[in-house]
Amino acid sequence: VNDIVMQRQWIQQSDGNETFKQVQQQKLDALVGLAESPTCRRQRLLAYFGExxxxxxxxxxxxxxxxxxxxxxxxAQKALSAAYRTGQRFGVGYLVDVLVGKPDERVIRNSHDKLSVFGLGKDAKADDWRGLYRQLVAAGYLTGDEEGHGTLQLTDRARPLLRGDETFKMRKVVASAGRGASSRDKRGSSAKSASGRVAAGSETLFEALRALRQDLAKTAGLPPYVICHDRTLVELxxxxPQSDAELLDITGLGERKIAxxxxxxxxxxxxxxxxPLLKNRLSATVNRTLAxxxxxKNAEEIxxxxxxxxxTVFGHFAEAIEAxxxxxxxxxxxxEAEIDEITAAFEKCxxxxxxxxxxAHAALGGQYDYGVLKCVLAELM
Structure with a gap:
């Protein structure tokens, strides 16, 4: 937030005319909106350039x-209504004042304190409304005026949302105890999450690749994600892959990075x-047990x-035995004696x-787990 405030101050203190300042302010708002968007950043970035x-x-x-x-x-409906009912001639600051019911001189002079939307957003903080407006801009429901006056105007996409024909997912901002600790927690959580998505038997290789990425990043003086993302490591x-040609099929690796x-x-x-045991068509959870x-590790340890x-572990083993x-x-x-005892009970029953x-379980006096019996039976089927 402090960075945004500083950027706004620099814009206001620049030597450019008012039109220049308003255009720069719109660009800043679009950038912040991109950062706060809860959906694919690449989609939002391309949309900004009309693609x-x-x-x-x-x-x-x-x-x-x-x-x-x-x-x-x-x-979102309240925010869009505020922009519409005030004539789509004002910027975020003014619209937020209207929503929170702030008796600003301009609001009163324009008789906007008489509108039904005045004070309609008292239940939320001004910062929440500003964040929502940035997200609405990023999502394409609102846009800046072409003349660069800093006003917000509804796009055609806003109509279904205002009518209630579609919903709007708002990014939830969670406060953290400290910036450094938060970053470390996120990095650790992200790595743990990615590791959890790796197929059974590939976790050790994933960790080795992650260590390599860290070394490459340190040598190049770059953040690890610039080398490649976790998803790339998971696919690797x-x-x-065994060749440069096969590396081209991996997400996030192009010719330059491969070189x-x-x-x-x-x-x-x-x-x-x-x-070799893990090269099979069994489910991921069975393969985690096999790994x-x-x-x-024995069944109890697994x-x-x-x-x-x-x-459940014995059930996984039974599938592997059948395969x-x-x-x-x-x-x-x-x-061998115990297995022979179970086999004899199977023949009898x-x-x-x-x-x-x-x-068979009853004939054996319940001394063997159903999972164990299932494994022995799987080998006889």
């Missing part, structure tokens, strides 16, 4: 880490071979690490033909 982009880019910070939004439809870890960093990325990828199994039930990826003996923790475990 359209049908789908979100999926690669900007907003697409990667969407901000929290609230239903701002009613507030999952797709494991600069491609060899380093490929070097790290080559050094992290994917375990921990590959690390040497359940504890993942925070899931032991029976021919692992043997029951390697995951159930039983000796016709479990292999029926697929039902209840009879």
């Amino acid at each position: 359209t982009m049908g789908e979100p880019c999926g690669n900007c910070d907003v697409c990667l880490s969407p901000p929290e939004t609230i239903d701002g439809t009613l507030m 870890a999952e797709k494991r 600069r960093y491609g060899a380093a990325f490929l070097g790290v990828i080559t050094g992290h071979k994917q375990h 921990l199994h590959v690390e040497g 359940a504890r690490v993942r925070g899931i039930e032991l029976s 021919g990826l692992v043997e029951a003996r390697a995951v159930v923790g039983l000796d 016709g479990t292999v033909d029926s697929g039902k475990l209840g009879g």
Whole structure:
């Protein structure tokens, strides 16, 4: 906020005429609106220059880490109504004064204190209204006048919102204890979130690529995101490209970045071979269990690490057994005599033909978990 105030002061103190100052103020407001937009930044940026982009880019910070939004439809309708009922001849400051019911001399002189919108926004702070106006400008519901007088005018897009035919999601601003701490928290949260999206068995490679990005950024004196975004690292870890040509299929990597960093990325990828067990068509959650199994963890340890039930872990193992990826003996923790006992109970109860475990579970006195029985049965099917 202080930066914005300073920029406004510089504009007002410049040697330019009033038209120049108003045009610069509109540009500043558009820039702030872009920063506060809760939707794809690339779409907003292209819209500012009169171009359209049908789908979100999926690669900007907003697409990667969407901000929290609230239903701002009613507030937006009030803000647009204030602009419309005052004749679309005033700027943000004046409109905010009208909404909060401030008895300003100009407002009274224009008899706008008699309008139904006067004081209609007393339940919100002036800063909230200013932020909303910036978001409405960024979203294309309002635009500045062509003469550069700093007034806000409704666009055709505002009509459906005023009629209630569409809703408006307003970016929620959450106060933080401190700028430095907030930045660190966000970076940590973003990295943790991205790591959580990596396919099972690729987490170690993702972390290695993230460490490489940090080293490259430090050497170049750049922020890590300038080297590449987390989404790029996720794709590198999952797709494991083996050549510059395959790197071109990775989001966020063009010819220039590949020329600069491609060899380093490929070097790290080559050094992290994917375990053959994880090259399958099973679900992501099953593969996360298998990845921990590959690390040497038993069923109980996997359940504890993942925070899931032991029976769920055995269910994952059963799917892997049916797919021919692992043997029951390697995951159930039983000796040959115990497995033979279970197999005999299956034969006695016709479990292999029926697929039902209840009879065998009872015949064995309930001493074996249903998940264990499911794994043994999967190998016999």
